[in-house]
Amino acid sequence: MNHQQLQLIDLARLVQGECVGQADLRLKGLASLEHADSTDLAFVNADKYVEQAANSKAGALIVTAALKEQLPSQHNFIVVANPYLAFAILTHVFEKKQQQRGIEITAQIHPSAMIADDAYIGHYVVIGENAVVGANTVVQPHVHIDHNVEIGQDCFIDAHVTITGETKIANRVRIHANSVIGSEGFGFAPYQGKWHRIAQLGSVRICDDVRIGSNSSVDRGALDDTILEQGVIIDNLVQIAHNVKLGAHTAIAAKTAIAGSTTIGKNCIIGGGSAIAGHLNIADNVTLTGMSMVTNNISEAGKYSSGTGLFENQKWKRTVVRMRQLADVPLTQVIKRLDHMQSQIESIESTFKLRK
Amino acid sequence: MNHQQLQLIDLARLVQGECVGQADLRLKGLASLEHADSTDLAFVNADKYVEQAANSKAGALIVTAALKEQLPSQHNFIVVANPYLAFAILTHVFEKKQQQRGIEITAQIHPSAMIADDAYIGHYVVIGENAVVGANTVVQPHVHIDHNVEIGQDCFIDAHVTITGETKIANRVRIHANSVIGSEGFGFAPYQGKWHRIAQLGSVRICDDVRIGSNSSVDRGALDDTILEQGVIIDNLVQIAHNVKLGAHTAIAAKTAIAGSTTIGKNCIIGGGSAIAGHLNIADNVTLTGMSMVTNNISEAGKYSSGTGLFENQKWKRTVVRMRQLADVPLTQVIKRLDHMQSQIESIESTFKLRK
Amino acid sequence: MNHQQLQLIDLARLVQGECVGQADLRLKGLASLEHADSTDLAFVNADKYVEQAANSKAGALIVTAALKEQLPSQHNFIVVANPYLAFAILTHVFEKKQQQRGIEITAQIHPSAMIADDAYIGHYVVIGENAVVGANTVVQPHVHIDHNVEIGQDCFIDAHVTITGETKIANRVRIHANSVIGSEGFGFAPYQGKWHRIAQLGSVRICDDVRIGSNSSVDRGALDDTILEQGVIIDNLVQIAHNVKLGAHTAIAAKTAIAGSTTIGKNCIIGGGSAIAGHLNIADNVTLTGMSMVTNNISEAGKYSSGTGLFENQKWKRTVVRMRQLADVPLTQVIKRLDHMQSQIESIESTFKLRK
Structure with missing residues (x-):
């Protein structure tokens, strides 16, 4: 090539x-x-x-x-x-690398923004007030870097990425096409049957060597910041809600969602299609297999899983019927009763033999 | 701040x-x-x-x-x-609000489009024939507003949003970055092993005070419209298929998908990562916890859930084996048989004692 | 209309x-x-x-x-x-079709790119070195077509689509707004607690009559190509990882994720919200219902399903408790024991009667 x-x-x-x-x-x-x-x-x-x-x-x-x-x-x-x-x-x-440097004539850059001389700013990029782009960073066409956003050195920001919410990005960070960093978190106060928007005042901090795939969303914090520690890698179509903290070198596969204020430890591996509820703590070195459903803290390192697996459809229908009965069947008690009745029968039988 | x-x-x-x-x-x-x-x-x-x-x-x-x-x-x-x-x-x-008003020189606006004087139209926005943007609405850079789209007053449309399909948006609506409103629904007629595209002729109607997160998709209807009633709030990476109707003040968390022609009532709360099949009716005041799987109508208000929860991986493997057996184990019959055998044993025992 | x-x-x-x-x-x-x-x-x-x-x-x-x-x-x-x-x-x-043809004055097209005379290239489209756009293809505003990408005839590429990774697209292909084709696959070699990026050198090949919805991601291959055969239809917010192969006329509903190197046969129907693990083979004519979880090969055509279905929340909580007991309850053995004890009891009873 x-x-x-x-x-x-x-x-x-x-x-x-x-x-x-x-x-x-x-x-x-x-x-x-x-x-x-x-x-x-x-x-x-x-x-x-x-x-x-x-x-x-x-x-x-x-x-x-x-x-x-x-x-x-x-x-x-x-x-x-x-x-x-x-x-x-x-x-x-x-790899064929983007070799161009400099600022395309069509880029709209606020006079107060600081762009390193050897960065590349593509066509139709829009950069707001007081934004910073570091040395050797490549910003592909149509990216929007909103006011007060800061991007370090040697980063790669692909086309149609939106970076807002005063996000601060360190060095060697790669963000793939059409992802959104620093957008408003989903914060609303319910009152009298309506949702009252909570303007999000926190930001996003992304440390060195983080990688974010395409079509992913990382929301700004409500008050404090959403934080992605160094070496975190994120796949496509992933949702990182406000005030999530991801520990260093944690990997998150596609289509996973992590709800607000959850903290995930270092060196975790989160399988694709997982959903992790809000306000949880996940320990270091936790592996979740695909489609895991996490509704409680995980305090021990290890491998965890969810889901029924795949069934032939007719068998699945029968299985779902049984699952609906399961709530009313005291499973552990069944075994105890079986054991008890077994000993009763044996007792009767031995008495019987004795009497013969 | x-x-x-x-x-x-x-x-x-x-x-x-x-x-x-x-x-x-x-x-x-x-x-x-x-x-x-x-x-x-x-x-x-x-x-x-x-x-x-x-x-x-x-x-x-x-x-x-x-x-x-x-x-x-x-x-x-x-x-x-x-x-x-x-x-x-x-x-x-x-909150730091976007204070700018007026139309950036780089915006491409069709002469027939009507833009209120005190709207803001950002750099590189493209607005089509007969489109309307109301007073005090902020349209951030790179937004595409296609022909015949109408947007009311006091709206906020963030960067890279695509609004097409002749969508009509009321007032105080917020749509976050990179979302797509009014794109073509997934409608195909199967015939002789191929899919024949059904051009989508309906539109999208979004009422007052609706909020849509980033990277979400709301498809236009096939014939009638897709409708989001007032005060609906939607998180990131949510899929709303063609002809869905969302009742007023319903909240939908991230990574949820709602399939075609489903109607959801008012004041519902849909947990993140849920999937709701097509052509269903969900009553008012229904709460679904995260990762809910809905394949039937819900006619009663209340709280509903799905999923196995999370297991330590080895235990999960054993559990999945048991689930595969479940279809062939008549659970409720087990309890009846236990009860029946218990009474048989007791009957034998009491006869025994009588005879002693 | x-x-x-x-x-x-x-x-x-x-x-x-x-x-x-x-x-x-x-x-x-x-x-x-x-x-x-x-x-x-x-x-x-x-x-x-x-x-x-x-x-x-x-x-x-x-x-x-x-x-x-x-x-x-x-x-x-x-x-x-x-x-x-x-x-x-x-x-x-x-259907109201886009009737315009020609190149908008604001499009940025590399001199080496080849654009057919009767294509339409919208405002602010950016087209890179050696890219090709075929006859009668419509490229809506803000699309980014990166270097060496080739697009055939009669295609429709909606706003904010990013096509990169030297993707080759055949004829009559429709890609809806804000989707990303050819972005970097999620490939990293773990070494000493860190993730070492694998630059992705493969591409994407999209055959005739393929349809991709909005906000979807199709990654380029690591070495070989990701391949979508003719007539494949894909909904919104779908993830197709590197080196996936989708057989002809397969349909994939919204919010599905297919992990790396999985091959799916022809004429399959994948329900919304499904997740399919990597390196699997799925036969032709397989139907997966919504939220299916696939972790093994599927060698037989047929219909398959996953998931617990939906429960009233209190019943679900009790069901989850039972599921946690299931691993330690030998279900099939329970039935055998019941049968065995039943015959023991009957034997005792008949002996009893004989002795009377």
Whole structure:
């Protein structure tokens, strides 16, 4: 994908790996084992892919020493401890990056805003009063950066992102297209059958190396701030409500919603389609599988799950009928009664035998 | 947050409260009990916050008369019947509002469109043929208002909102960033293994005081209109399908989806992550807790729920196995059989004793 | 809705139907049975609507021959085999289409991009290097078409859509407002407690006649492409992760998420709010009802479901307690024990009687 062609030896050095085979082989891209051709590099990440790797047309393979032993020696290799990590690193070599710098003539930037000389501000970007954009940050077309928003260095803000609510963004943050950061939280005081809007006065703080996918929403706090600590990664279509705090290096998969004032610890993994109620505390190192439903605090690290799983539809209908009966069936008592009756029967039987 | 500093007595008057303490105290903002300093006003909403309030550095506290009795008398107070409502009202005093009026030079407005003199039309807004924008309405940058769309007075339309499908919007409506109103409903006629698109000819009607969050979608009707009655409030990432009708003052939390032609009553509260099937009727005053799954009409007001809740993962796996057995276990019959066998055993035992 | 008024006979011809009644009746729109007036055409799709149809003020009714027999003969009719399909076809006659062609002066188009003469490029559209837009394609305001993106003929791309990641789009594709196609997939290699971003090098391929709703996200592949085959229809707020493959004519309702590398067959119907885990294979002709949770392959065509359904809240609370007990209650064993004890009791009783 990149016009620049690198030699196998150079790529091996970039990942501190051992180059085995034709060191001057020129590679022009990364590809899957299935689709790689002789100018592509592919990676093998587990024993189950050995056969596919052996048959791959890839010019070279990223492998562990143990995997290499299982593969024909005529292949070219980069041997590393962690092929998946090496692959992750090398994707950056072959990525086409936005190279432009400077401000497009059509960008509307308030005179009080401060834009670093080597930032890129795309066409039709609108930047408000006192906003700041740091060095080497790329702002794609149509982004709206509202007044008092601050963005650090080396960030990437994709098209149609809205950043408002005086959000402060640190360095190396990536926000993908059409996401909204700092919009008003869903705060209303109910009174006499109506909802009275609570203007949201808090903001959003996003720390270094955070990543937010496309079409996601992160609301500003009601009074205090919504906070995303360093290294948090968020997928697409995720809702982060006002005053949520996400601990460092927590990952949140697509279509998850986290309600207001919930705090999630560090290094958590939240599966896609989960919903976490408001005002909860989730400990560090919690993993939730997909579609988890969280309505209470989680104080212990560990793996948690929700849901019925999938049923063939007719069986599901019968199962739902049983679930409706479940509330009125004292399950643990059933077992106790069974045990008790069993011993009664045995007692009768033994008495019987004695009498014979 | 506001440069204007107000005296305690003025703020008390705004919420028809009693000012107790230093009437001329100047306050510059609202803050949480935890983060307030001596120039901030904070609110206390329940007995459980009394200790935190007693230790707060807030310059003054919004309280009920009963709460005031539990707090040290050296504090300054605004005493009201409903502190949360008073807080909601005062957030508007300290909110930074968009003060600009007029039309930015870069806005593209069709000559036939009617824009009130004291509206604000931001940079790069595009407004189509015969569209209308009412007095004091703020339209932020990059909004697209398509032909024949009408927007009333005192509305706020945030950046990147798309309004199409000849949507009619009344007064004091707020639509947050990147939402889409009036897009085509998901209507297709299946025929011979293919989907035949049904062009959507209905529209969307949004009544007074409706609020829609960011990244939400409200589709135009197929023939008749999709209708949001007055005072409806909708959170982020919510899907409202074609021909849905939402009754007045109903609240819908984030990531909920309501399928086509469903009617929801007045004053309902729909928890986040819920999904409501199409062609249903939901009564007034229905509350659904988060992740509710609605596949039938709800004719009685009340609170309803779905879902298994959260399990430790290993226990969940065992539970799912049992759920798969549930369809074939006649639960209510188990209890009847237990009762029947119990009486058989007792009958045998008593016969036994008689015979001894 | 259309200024052009068509005669009943013309409309009947368009759907290869029989015109019964006043052939020269001029009709100006389609409407529901409930709201139609004498210049509207309405359709009747089932016996249950016969009474409503008999009382409708519609100028003419689209019916089957069987339905016509049940209706008063003074009505005007278009008689067809499939009224719903005929209705779908006629919606296109009354739809107001975007008639404009050409490039708005404010569009920013890279000199290397190729735009067909009879395409429409709206205000403030930004089109990158080497991008292609085919004949008769309509690109609404504020769309961003990034470098190397290709769009075929007769497509409709609504406002604020972002198309990036070198996506290739075929013909007659419709993408509704604020959707994001080709954004970066959620790929990270975990290493020493941090997430290492995997730059996404694959693309998105969208085949003929695909339809994507508003606020949806389709991510580019990691190495290979994400693929949407011909005739796929997708609703609003749907997440399609990297390397997903959707088979031809599959329909996906709102708020569904499909995780990475999952392949879904042809002619599937995925209910709204469903979540499908990654790396799965779903067969052709699978139907999932709403909120389905899929964590395993589905190898058989058929209908599948998940979830507990909806409970009155107090009953749900008791049900959840029972579900927590379920893991430790050997349900199938309970039935066996009951059967066994029953036979023991019967044996005792019969012995008893014998001894009497």
